[in-house]
Amino acid sequence: MLSSFTPSFDWIPSTLLTSERSEAKQLAGRLWLEHQLPLTPKQKHDFLSNGLLTTIPAMEKHWWGWACRKCGNKTQRHIVPWPCPCGNPCYYCRVCIEMGRITSCTSLWLWTGGQPVWSKVANACTWKGTLSRYQQQGAEAIVQAITEKRSQLVWAVCGAGKTEMLFPGLEHAFSLGLRVCLATPRADVVRELKPRLQAAFPHVDIVALYGGTEDVDKGALFVIATTHQLMKYADAFDVMIIDEVDAFPYHADRNLQHVAKRAQRPDSALLYLTATPRWKMKLLSSFNKLPTVFVPQRYHGFPLPVPQFMNSFDTEKAIVNGQLPFSFRKWIITKREKQRRVIVFVPTINMAEQLAPLLHEAIFVHSEDPEREQKVADFRNEKFNLLIATTILERGVTFPSIDVAVLHAGHHVFDEAALIQIAGRAGRSAQDPDGDVVFFHQGKTEAMLAAKSEIEAMNIRARKGGN
Amino acid sequence: MHCLWCDEELIPNVVWSTFLAPVKKRVLCELCESQFERIKGATCKQCYRPMEKKGVCIDCQRWNENGASLKRNVSVYSYNDWMKEVVAKWKFRGDYVLGNVFEEKASEVFSAYYKATEVVLVPIPLSEERLAERGFNQALMIAQMLHAPIEQPLQRIRSEKQSKKSRQQRMNQANPFEQPSPFYKPVVLIDDIYTTGRTLQFAAETLQQNGCPHVEAFTLIRG
Numbered sequence: 219m220l221s222s223f224t225p226s227f228d229w230i231p232s233t234l235l236t237s238e239r240s241e242a243k244q245l246a247g248r249l250w251l252e253h254q255l256p257l258t259p260k261q262k263h264d265f266l267s268n269g270l271l272t273t274i275p276a277m278e279k280h281w282w283g284w285a286c287r288k289c290g291n292k293t294q295r296h297i298v299p300w301p302c303p304c305g306n307p308c309y310y311c312r313v314c315i316e317m318g319r320i321t322s323c324t325s326l327w328l329w330t331g332g333q334p335v336w337s338k339v340a341n342a343c344t345w346k347g348t349l350s351r352y353q354q355q356g357a358e359a360i361v362q363a364i365t366e367k368r369s370q371l372v373w374a375v376c377g378a379g380k381t382e383m384l385f386p387g388l389e390h391a392f393s394l395g396l397r398v399c400l401a402t403p404r405a406d407v408v409r410e411l412k413p414r415l416q417a418a419f420p421h422v423d424i425v426a427l428y429g430g431t432e433d434v435d436k437g438a439l440f441v442i443a444t445t446h447q448l449m450k451y452a453d454a455f456d457v458m459i460i461d462e463v464d465a466f467p468y469h470a471d472r473n474l475q476h477v478a479k480r481a482q483r484p485d486s487a488l489l490y491l492t493a494t495p496r497w498k499m500k501l502l503s504s505f506n507k508l509p510t511v512f513v514p515q516r517y518h519g520f521p522l523p524v525p526q527f528m529n530s531f532d533t534e535k536a537i538v539n540g541q542l543p544f545s546f547r548k549w550i551i552t553k554r555e556k557q558r559r560v561i562v563f564v565p566t567i568n569m570a571e572q573l574a575p576l577l578h579e580a581i582f583v584h585s586e587d588p589e590r591e592q593k594v595a596d597f598r599n600e601k602f603n604l605l606i607a608t609t610i611l612e613r614g615v616t617f618p619s620i621d622v623a624v625l626h627a628g629h630h631v632f633d634e635a636a637l638i639q640i641a642g643r644a645g646r647s648a649q650d651p652d653g654d655v656v657f658f659h660q661g662k663t664e665a666m667l668a669a670k671s672e673i674e675a676m677n678i679r680a681r682k683g684g685n
Numbered sequence: 686m687h688c689l690w691c692d693e694e695l696i697p698n699v700v701w702s703t704f705l706a707p708v709k710k711r712v713l714c715e716l717c718e719s720q721f722e723r724i725k726g727a728t729c730k731q732c733y734r735p736m737e738k739k740g741v742c743i744d745c746q747r748w749n750e751n752g753a754s755l756k757r758n759v760s761v762y763s764y765n766d767w768m769k770e771v772v773a774k775w776k777f778r779g780d781y782v783l784g785n786v787f788e789e790k791a792s793e794v795f796s797a798y799y800k801a802t803e804v805v806l807v808p809i810p811l812s813e814e815r816l817a818e819r820g821f822n823q824a825l826m827i828a829q830m831l832h833a834p835i836e837q838p839l840q841r842i843r844s845e846k847q848s849k850k851s852r853q854q855r856m857n858q859a860n861p862f863e864q865p866s867p868f869y870k871p872v873v874l875i876d877d878i879y880t881t882g883r884t885l886q887f888a889a890e891t892l893q894q895n896g897c898p899h900v901e902a903f904t905l906i907r908g
């Protein structure tokens with residue numbers, strides 16, 4: 219009985235037979251709702267009667283309750299009764315409702331007309347740059363994992379140049395006619411990656427899927443998507459790459475992990491990319507359960523900036539009283555004199571609001587800020603030299619030449635991963651590789667110490683020549 | 686219990702009054718609850734639009750000149766960005782249970798204006814296509830929160846039927862409602878949003894033409 223708690227995908231009709239039909243590419247590998255199918259009513263009827271399409275119930279009834287097959291949800295408070303027009307006792311799933319309501323009387327439509335045959339694209343990569351020694355090591359491991367259809371962790375420091383590192387593996391996959399998905403928890407990463415990857419692979423059909431996207435997957439060989447979008451897929455991809463595997467919400471969301479697994483074909487390669495793996499993945503890695511390649515150096519070859527700790531016992535008090543904390547004030551004045559551009563990370567929106575008026579010409583952004591994108595763009599275009607941010611900017615967003623301060627670095631929002639990511643914002647360009655990173659604290663925390671030793675360990679690994 | 690919007694766990698406040706009074710069933714966390722905006726202060730006597738001072742707004746004066754059938758509207762919330770988001774998920778995405786977040790305030794305001802024994806609630810019907818799309822009528826759901834008798838004498842005229850009418854007819858009477866049998870009790874129409882009042886005026890007109898002596902409206906939101 220307990221086995222019903224472990225994810226099972228045996229309801230997905232899988233076949234090794236191939237199909238040359240033109241619809242196969244678009245329809246296969248998906249979980250369709252009837253009204254979302256790009257077919258006429260007659261086509262639907264015909265495909266159903268000749269077995270090209272199959273319908274299956276969208277929810278599973280177990281002795282312990284319902285499970286939603288679309289999103290993998292099994293938490294019963296998210297599966298609620300409602301007066302459905304079907305007239306029977308009926309339930310719907312609230313977790314995946316943004317992607318079309320799934321009820322216990324809904325059917326999922328699956329393509330059962332055979333696996334599509336993807337055309338092979340030889341020499342797909344037109345990028346002419348060169349990889350650093352460490353990027354090369356990472357790239358080779360990725361190619362090998364794809365060939366051997368296995369899992370691989372790519373533990374690459376912030377600024378390692380992981381996108382370029384993927385190019386040889388992607389080229390290899392496309393040359394074999396393998397369908398690839400690059401999934402990430404963050405929509406802004408999807409938006410940023412699409413043009414870069416399309417430029418490097420001009421002859422590969424690529425779609426970018428995220429909430430509010432205009433792209434439609436009509437059977438693209440390469441899908442770049444938020445992990446949420448994987449709710450639409452089942453048994454689809456020969457290569458699954460999960461970027462920023464440790465980021466919110468993926469790392470803590472069992473449903474997203476479930477759908478990511480479901481989106482993979484049985485014989486597929488699975489690549490995890492991260493600069494800050496969570497403890498579970500670190501554990502698997504250290505016990506050799508998960509093959510791991512380290513990319514301990516940035517693409518420009520300079521070491522990671524190691525954070526300095528600076529005591530700032532008066533941080534909270536000073537800011538509440540409308541003053542800059544003493545040591546931070548000294549630091550920021552020297553930055554002003556040297557005309558350095560600075561990002562100041564603070565733990566709470568509240569502190570950001572109080573700090574902003576104390577610093578001249580500073581802007582602040584937080585996660586719910588509707589003008590967030592505009593403000594980040596303004597900072598990038600050097601309209602401002604000082605940006606105050608809550609932890610949302612810890613990942614992804616990069617600026618070429620900045621210094622970084624963390625105020626109240628001992629606050630619980632700054633866990634080890636967040637601090638490593640924050641430190642990773644500095645020194646990103648080859649012209650200015652030595653960014654200054656300071657953690658202003660009121661007592662060192664485990665997380666601060668762990669972040670620092672992790673960064674130092676990576677620098678040592680880089681000096682020694684990697685793995 | 687968890688918040689119906691953000692899924693935050695709701696921790697009941699255990700104070701003395703908790704033991705004495707029956708505990709109100711909370712469905713939202715305090716933060717989410719506080720985002721809703723109740724209509725306060727002076728409003729138009731007829732349509733509940735917020736005004737500088739009490740009176741009848743220009744739109745209602747215009748309705749009156751044309752012989753308005755709807756005598757009054759009462760609303761609960763204003764249509765702020767938060768409300769737009771909640772309504773979109775409830776109505777357009779079809780997250781039925783989310784409607785429960787309105788129950789307490791809606792029945793509170795309703796009973797301040799009406800005696801449940803003296804009125805009949807008539808929810809604005811949806812077209813068949815809309816109903817098939819959403820699976821439920823949000824106006825009916827609101828009516829069911831108010832603990833008063835509900836009747837459904839109104840119907841949407843089918844779009845085919847509508848298009849069979851001559852162009853002239855349609856221009857003059859774009860009233861989308863019909864009522865197969867007469868109805869003689871005073872009615873409170875129920876809908877989710879009062880925006881221009883057009884839909885409700887048409888419904889009121891139809892009811893009045895078919896025997897209804899007095900028609901008012903109760904809407905969740907004043908748009």
Ligand SMILES: [Zn+2]
Binds near residue numbers: 287288289312315320
């Ligand atoms: Zn679901």
Ligand SMILES: [Zn+2]
Binds near residue numbers: 302309323
């Ligand atoms: Zn049903």
Ligand SMILES: [Zn+2]
Binds near residue numbers: 693718
């Ligand atoms: Zn809430």
Ligand SMILES: [Zn+2]
Binds near residue numbers: 729731733741742744
């Ligand atoms: Zn008015």
